[in-house]
Amino acid sequence: MKILIDERGKKYIPPSKGDFQTDLGIIKKEKIERSLPGDELKTHLGKKFKVIEANVNDFIELMERRSSIILPKDIGIVISYTGLGSGQKVLDAGTGTGSVALTLANIVGDTGKVYTYEIREDFAKLAKKNIKDFGMKNIILKNKDIKKGIKEKNLDLIFFDLPRSWEIIEDAKNALKDGGWLVFYNPYIEPVKIIHKKAKECKFKEIKTIEVITREIEIKKKGTRPRTRMIGHTGYLTFTRKI
Amino acid sequence: MKILIDERGKKYIPPSKGDFQTDLGIIKKEKIERSLPGDELKTHLGKKFKVIEANVNDFIELMERRSSIILPKDIGIVISYTGLGSGQKVLDAGTGTGSVALTLANIVGDTGKVYTYEIREDFAKLAKKNIKDFGMKNIILKNKDIKKGIKEKNLDLIFFDLPRSWEIIEDAKNALKDGGWLVFYNPYIEPVKIIHKKAKECKFKEIKTIEVITREIEIKKKGTRPRTRMIGHTGYLTFTRKI
Amino acid sequence: MKILIDERGKKYIPPSKGDFQTDLGIIKKEKIERSLPGDELKTHLGKKFKVIEANVNDFIELMERRSSIILPKDIGIVISYTGLGSGQKVLDAGTGTGSVALTLANIVGDTGKVYTYEIREDFAKLAKKNIKDFGMKNIILKNKDIKKGIKEKNLDLIFFDLPRSWEIIEDAKNALKDGGWLVFYNPYIEPVKIIHKKAKECKFKEIKTIEVITREIEIKKKGTRPRTRMIGHTGYLTFTRKI
Amino acid sequence: MKILIDERGKKYIPPSKGDFQTDLGIIKKEKIERSLPGDELKTHLGKKFKVIEANVNDFIELMERRSSIILPKDIGIVISYTGLGSGQKVLDAGTGTGSVALTLANIVGDTGKVYTYEIREDFAKLAKKNIKDFGMKNIILKNKDIKKGIKEKNLDLIFFDLPRSWEIIEDAKNALKDGGWLVFYNPYIEPVKIIHKKAKECKFKEIKTIEVITREIEIKKKGTRPRTRMIGHTGYLTFTRKI
Numbered sequence: 001m002k003i004l005i006d007e008r009g010k011k012y013i014p015p016s017k018g019d020f021q022t023d024l025g026i027i028k029k030e031k032i033e034r035s036l037p038g039d040e041l042k043t044h045l046g047k048k049f050k051v052i053e054a055n056v057n058d059f060i061e062l063m064e065r066r067s068s069i070i071l072p073k074d075i076g077i078v079i080s081y082t083g084l085g086s087g088q089k090v091l092d093a094g095t096g097t098g099s100v101a102l103t104l105a106n107i108v109g110d111t112g113k114v115y116t117y118e119i120r121e122d123f124a125k126l127a128k129k130n131i132k133d134f135g136m137k138n139i140i141l142k143n144k145d146i147k148k149g150i151k152e153k154n155l156d157l158i159f160f161d162l163p164r165s166w167e168i169i170e171d172a173k174n175a176l177k178d179g180g181w182l183v184f185y186n187p188y189i190e191p192v193k194i195i196h197k198k199a200k201e202c203k204f205k206e207i208k209t210i211e212v213i214t215r216e217i218e219i220k221k222k223g224t225r226p227r228t229r230m231i232g233h234t235g236y237l238t239f240t241r242k243i
Numbered sequence: 244m245k246i247l248i249d250e251r252g253k254k255y256i257p258p259s260k261g262d263f264q265t266d267l268g269i270i271k272k273e274k275i276e277r278s279l280p281g282d283e284l285k286t287h288l289g290k291k292f293k294v295i296e297a298n299v300n301d302f303i304e305l306m307e308r309r310s311s312i313i314l315p316k317d318i319g320i321v322i323s324y325t326g327l328g329s330g331q332k333v334l335d336a337g338t339g340t341g342s343v344a345l346t347l348a349n350i351v352g353d354t355g356k357v358y359t360y361e362i363r364e365d366f367a368k369l370a371k372k373n374i375k376d377f378g379m380k381n382i383i384l385k386n387k388d389i390k391k392g393i394k395e396k397n398l399d400l401i402f403f404d405l406p407r408s409w410e411i412i413e414d415a416k417n418a419l420k421d422g423g424w425l426v427f428y429n430p431y432i433e434p435v436k437i438i439h440k441k442a443k444e445c446k447f448k449e450i451k452t453i454e455v456i457t458r459e460i461e462i463k464k465k466g467t468r469p470r471t472r473m474i475g476h477t478g479y480l481t482f483t484r485k486i
Numbered sequence: 487m488k489i490l491i492d493e494r495g496k497k498y499i500p501p502s503k504g505d506f507q508t509d510l511g512i513i514k515k516e517k518i519e520r521s522l523p524g525d526e527l528k529t530h531l532g533k534k535f536k537v538i539e540a541n542v543n544d545f546i547e548l549m550e551r552r553s554s555i556i557l558p559k560d561i562g563i564v565i566s567y568t569g570l571g572s573g574q575k576v577l578d579a580g581t582g583t584g585s586v587a588l589t590l591a592n593i594v595g596d597t598g599k600v601y602t603y604e605i606r607e608d609f610a611k612l613a614k615k616n617i618k619d620f621g622m623k624n625i626i627l628k629n630k631d632i633k634k635g636i637k638e639k640n641l642d643l644i645f646f647d648l649p650r651s652w653e654i655i656e657d658a659k660n661a662l663k664d665g666g667w668l669v670f671y672n673p674y675i676e677p678v679k680i681i682h683k684k685a686k687e688c689k690f691k692e693i694k695t696i697e698v699i700t701r702e703i704e705i706k707k708k709g710t711r712p713r714t715r716m717i718g719h720t721g722y723l724t725f726t727r728k729i
Numbered sequence: 730m731k732i733l734i735d736e737r738g739k740k741y742i743p744p745s746k747g748d749f750q751t752d753l754g755i756i757k758k759e760k761i762e763r764s765l766p767g768d769e770l771k772t773h774l775g776k777k778f779k780v781i782e783a784n785v786n787d788f789i790e791l792m793e794r795r796s797s798i799i800l801p802k803d804i805g806i807v808i809s810y811t812g813l814g815s816g817q818k819v820l821d822a823g824t825g826t827g828s829v830a831l832t833l834a835n836i837v838g839d840t841g842k843v844y845t846y847e848i849r850e851d852f853a854k855l856a857k858k859n860i861k862d863f864g865m866k867n868i869i870l871k872n873k874d875i876k877k878g879i880k881e882k883n884l885d886l887i888f889f890d891l892p893r894s895w896e897i898i899e900d901a902k903n904a905l906k907d908g909g910w911l912v913f914y915n916p917y918i919e920p921v922k923i924i925h926k927k928a929k930e931c932k933f934k935e936i937k938t939i940e941v942i943t944r945e946i947e948i949k950k951k952g953t954r955p956r957t958r959m960i961g962h963t964g965y966l967t968f969t970r971k972i
Contacts, residue, residue, distance in 0.1 A: 005486055009448060009449065009486075037420070037421045037422065038420075038421035050421070050486055051421075052421050052422035052486060053420075053421070053422055054422075055325070055326030055328075055399075055422060056326040056328060057323075057324070057325075057326040058326070058422075072320070072323040072324055073320060073323070073455070075323050076319035076320045076321075076322055076323025076324065077315070077316060077319045077320070077457070078319075079319055079322050079323060079350075080300075080315040080316070080318050080319025080322060080346065081300070081315055081319065082298070082300075083298035083299040083300040083301070083346075083349065084349075084350070085298075085299060085349035085350050085352065086329040086330075086349065086350060086351060086352020086353065086354075086355070087329075087352055087353075103323065103326075106326065106327075106328035106329065107322075107327070107328050107329060107350050108329060109328065109329020109330055109352050109354065110329065110330075110354070111329075111352065111353075112329070156298075177280070177281075177296075178280045178281035178293070178294075178295050178296070179280065179295035179296055179297075179298060179301075187709070187711055188708065188709025188710055188711050189460070189467060189709065189710045189711060189918065190709050190710060191709075192460070192462065192467075193462055193467060196462045205252060206252065208459060209459065209460040209462060210457045210458060210459050210460065211457065211458045211460065211469075211712075212316070212455065212456075212457055213455075213456040213457070213458065214320070214453045214454065214455055214456070215453060215454045215456065215718060215719075216451065216452065216453050216718075217432070217435070217452040217453065217454065217479060219435065219436055219439045219452060222674065223673070223674025223675065223676050223677075224432060224435075224436060224674055224675045224676060225673055225674050225675060225719050226454075226697075226718050226719035227718045227719065228717065228718055228719050228720070229715070229717065229718055230715075230716055230717075230718030230719075231714065231715065231716075232701060232702075232712050232713045232714055232715055232716030233701075233711055233712035233713065233714050233716075234714070236460060243248055243252075243293055243295060430952070430954055431951065431952025431953055431954050432675065432952065432953050432954060433952050433953060434952075454955075458961060458962075459961075465917065466916070466917025466918065466919050466920075467917055467918045467919060468916055468917050468918060468962055468965075469940075469961050469962035470961045470962065471960065471961055471962055471963070472958070472960065472961055473958075473959055473960075473961030473962075474957065474958065474959075475944060475945075475955050475956045475957055475958055475959030476944075476954055476955035476956065476957050476959075477957070491972055495934055495935065495972075523906070523907045523908065524906075524907035536907070536972055537907075538907050538908035538972060539906075539907070539908055540908075541811070541812030541814075541885075541908060542812040542814060543809075543810070543811075543812040544812070544908075558806070558809040558810055559806060559809070559941070561809050562805035562806045562807075562808055562809025562810065563801070563802060563805045563806070563943070564805075565805055565808050565809060565836075566786075566801040566802070566804050566805025566808060566832065567786070567801055567805065568784070568786075569784035569785040569786040569787070569832075569835065570835075570836070571784075571785060571835035571836050571838065572815040572816075572835065572836060572837060572838020572839065572840075572841070573815075573838055573839075589809065589812075592812065592813075592814035592815065593808075593813070593814050593815060593836050594815060595814065595815020595816055595838050595840065596815065596816075596840070597815075597838065597839070598815070642784075663766070663767075663782075664766050664767035664779070664780075664781050664782070665766065665781035665782055665783075665784060665787075675946070675953060678946070678948065678953075679948055679953060682948045691738060692738065694945065695945065695946040695948060696943045696944060696945050696946065697943065697944045697946065697955075698802070698941065698942075698943055699941075699942040699943070699944065700806070700939045700940065700941055700942070701939060701940045701942065702937060702938065702939050703918070703921070703938040703939065703940065703965060705921065705922055705925045705938060710918060710921075710922060712940075722946060729734055729738075729779055729781060
């Protein structure tokens with residue numbers, strides 16, 4: 001998917017129909033279609049736009065989102081702690097606007113598969129559109145209640161961002177391959193305690209809960225320091241492994 | 244690659260020659276060879292070992308390492324911030340014992356490629372062995388000084404864990420595709436300041452330095468709290484993008 | 487100093503002249519004057535106000551401030567790390583609006599003394615008013631450039647929140663008693679490096695730089711978690727001791 | 730109280746009887762008695778020791794401790810958040826080895842008072858010795874169970890480091906003056922939740938729980954960075970105010 005970037009760094013998805021119009025001027029549809037990543041296009045006002053092939057983060061940044069999404073800092077740790085890789089089969093619930101499914105799908109690739117469950121019809125519809133727009137073909141979106149049962153088997157990773165997710169912890173275990181990971185995302189600590197208890201009962205191993213904090217460093221002429229404002233907390237990540 | 248896990252959770256790579264011998268008893272070579280992931284094997288003393296297919300982290304944990312490695316918390320953020328995915332072409336220098344190359348190779352998969360440069364012969368040799376042992380086929384290891392020049396083109400990601408890495412920032416830019424990322428890892432802040440300066444001179448965009456901190460939460464009968472000891476700092480990650 | 491607190495927790499300094507007037511109604515001046523801490527007063531509209539004896543923080547919160555102040559989290563660590571106590575003699579520069587001087591003066595008490603230097607006349611004037619309003623009698627405010635020299639001797643603590651404060655590190659050392667502390671506050675890291683160098687040259691001991699981070703925990707019906715927003719950085723505190 | 734510091738920075742309390750003997754040589758008792766803070770004494774082997782007047786932290790560092798103590802980072806925030814100052818009356822329970830009582834007593838001074846309760850006889854005995862050794866005269870140590878009742882009135886601050894401390898929250902409120910603070914220290918989060926509930930029922934105001942994290946910055950020739958190891962968590966501080 002091609003996107004355009006103006007000189008201030010703002011990104012745009014060109015419209016599927018008609019010319020590209022912004023306050024910096026107009027670029028003809030044909031001009032965009034003929035362009036290649038790396039090209040620089042000019043509007044009729046002479047303003048420059050760079051063409052790049054969107055990566056999955058560019059798209060998630062630009063796509064329609066009606067709810068808050070799990071931040072890259074959190075999903076990144078899920079990926080690296082579980083050894084996620086190309087060709088793996090994974091499951092994610094609830095889908096929300098699809099950002100986690102897209103990120104996972106980008107990694108498991110064509111030889112892998114992402115199953116994603118969403119109970120709400122409106123979210124499922126939006127996620128479906130987002131997945132289609134980005135052109136991901138390895139995602140199976142299911143607009144159903146995952147608590148009714150998981151059909152998939154031999155999964156490498158299951159990621160739950162769900163209320164009362166521990167209710168299907170046994171189902172999840174059955175759906176995992178040996179050595180596979182079940183990871184829970186919870187904004188509050190109380191559910192984490194229940195998950196630990198249930199995970200031990202289900203004989204999950206390598207149970208561990210972490211919080212990921214990122215600090216941005218400001219490097220300016222005035223001097224160097226961590227930014228004065230930061231995100232204090234998003235959620236707890238609880239890792240459990242079927243061994 | 245099959246590994247064995249004892250009841251305390253300790254992992255073992257079975258020897259390439261001869262029977263598997265531990266203080267918990269012996270398991271015959273043939274028994275291990277016939278086993279499938281998920282099987283449980285018993286030693287002659289009746290102790291149980293679980294067989295699992297090692298994922299990349301299991302292997303990195305068990306492989307020979309003669310230097311400290313970049314932690315999953317840091318490499319995870321590199322992956323998620325840059326949108327790394329299946330099929331991408333990436334470069335990493337210096338290789339060290341190969342842990343970053345293995346992690347990246349696991350993600351880019353067979354349709355992708357990892358080029359990894361290591362100047363020291365002893366490290367290159369060890370990394371080569373580690374890569375071969377895990378069976379990764381998409382890594383090109385070069386035992387040469389990356390400062391002499393980068394031949395690769397059209398890369399999605401370059402990751403530098405090198406002294407004075409800014410000296411080849413222009414080379415790195417030429418090796419990247421449009422939209423590609425150059426990421427620097429630095430334990431100290433001083434090089435980060437030089438990198439910001441050089442990156443601006445080279446017209447890199449989306450320049451940002453962050454620190455990743457993970458806090459483990461202890462969930463015990465006595466109560467819940469963050470662990471009393473934690474890792475305070477590993478390194479700064481500086482992201483720069485060719486746009 | 488008496489202050490009033492309404493039912494929402496908002497605090498007010500009653501005016502020195504005339505009745506107390508808010509959107510919650512009016513309380514007569516005489517009524518306030520006759521009141522004792524702990525009393526509850528009603529406005530003519532029937533709204534309740536609690537009378538309390540302001541502590542130093544209440545006053546700092548309410549007093550006029552034209553610049554940002556050093557946060558309690560930072561000044562608290564200065565106090566506890568240096569063993570500040572009743573009867574000590576301390577120095578602080580620059581005064582700013584007087585908040586640090588007030589906090590220190592509250593601790594050293596009548597048998598102690600706070601010398602505070604401020605180069606800017608407008609700040610010195612404002613600080614003087616604030617000190618007088620709160621009724622602190624153990625503060626000597628000097629509207630002069632501390633870089634011209636420090637007359638005080640035998641001090642227990644010197645606290646510098648100044649640009650290029652290392653320029654008077656020798657002067658500061660001479661002004662300290664043996665065992666006394668010189669503490670520096672710096673938003674950026676670069677001056678901290680110079681201070682370490684100079685402090686070693688001046689044979690200061692127990693040199694240490696720290697950052698203080700406070701995380702507020704939200705305890706609500708929905709659940710418990712660290713707040714989603716937090717202050718990421720204010721300044722570095724560098725401790726050095728004359729031994 | 731005079732202490733001695735050797736050239737490596739190690740501190741010593743000279744013995745109450747007999748000469749001062751270390752591996753660096755001997756200093757005669759009389760020589761130490763005649764010395765003044767700032768003097769440098771030599772052992773018979775020619776090694777130098779500096780004499781300084783111990784501040785409260787030096788003493789706490791050197792005194793006998795049989796249990797872990799509350800760190801300066803935490804007690805510092807209690808002091809600054811509550812506006813503790815000279816002349817105030819405060820209460821602390823349990824005493825433990827007396828470190829909190831000593832720190833508070835150092836601040837409230839001769840015109841203030843610290844009441845400290847300890848249920849265990851062995852701790853009370855040790856704390857008594859420590860308080861006497863440092864020469865603090867404004868501490869009333871009670872070897873009794875604070876849960877049986879608090880006699881003191883009109884206190885500025887109560888600090889609880891006790892199991893199930895919420896059981897005496899009403900007693901504590903009665904012991905506080907209007908505007909006074911009750912602060913709780915808890916290693917685990919579960920009691921904090923009960924305290925919030927009880928504090929609201931008792932109509933405490935300005936209820937707030939924080940965690941204090943300090944990061945030390947390493948400034949070396951090799952470069953500048955936060956230390957690689959840090960203390961991850963000690964306890965939660967819960968502030969509640971009687972208004």
